[in-house]
Amino acid sequence: MDSPITCLLIDDDEDDQEIFLLALRKLDSSIACSFADDGAEALRKLRQDETFVPQFIFLDLNMPGMNGKQCLTEIKKIAHLQHALIFIYSTSSEAKDILETKQLGADGFITKPAQVSDLIDELSKLLLDC
Known part of the structure; x- marks a missing residue:
């Protein structure tokens, strides 16, 4: 990888945030991930x-x-995000x-998988194959 991958997870469920971060860490510890607990918080971060x-x-x-939605x-x-890839991550x-x-x-x-290993596989396809 040339430069570290950066991700933002917008999800109100703290457990889902922890599972997502665990999957990222197992996939590649250099991946940076920020979190927002809801859409309004995410938009504030992204706009400001x-x-x-x-x-x-x-x-x-x-x-x-x-x-x-x-x-x-x-x-x-948001103009400066025109190249960001946006994936729905939902049950x-x-x-x-x-x-x-x-x-x-x-x-x-992405439908939230039941197993962390399945999430790792899914994230690997998206993040490392781009």
């Missing part, structure tokens, strides 16, 4: 600091306040959610 440009954004759909729509409006596997988020500009959809 134009030097913070994660290569990969993982976004939960079901969050209080601003849901993932609303957050995705707002992230797509949903509904075809409607997958279609709607792709129409809103998501680059992919």
Whole structure:
């Protein structure tokens, strides 16, 4: 890897944040990951600091306040993030959610796996093969 990979996970579930970080650490300890507990916090971070440009954004759909689809729509409006890859990271596997988020500009959809090893495999495909 030329430069460290940077990720942002937007998810209101602390356990899911910990599992995601564990999977990243097992995959490659040099991957940097920031967290936002909801869409509003994520948008504040992303808008206020134009030097913070994660290569990969993982976004939960079901969050209080601003849901993932609303957050995705707002992230797509931020000019300095035009090259960031945005993946929905949700417990949903509904075809409607997958279609709607792709129409809103998501680059992919990951249904949260039950096993950390499955998450590591999924993240490996996305982060290391790009």
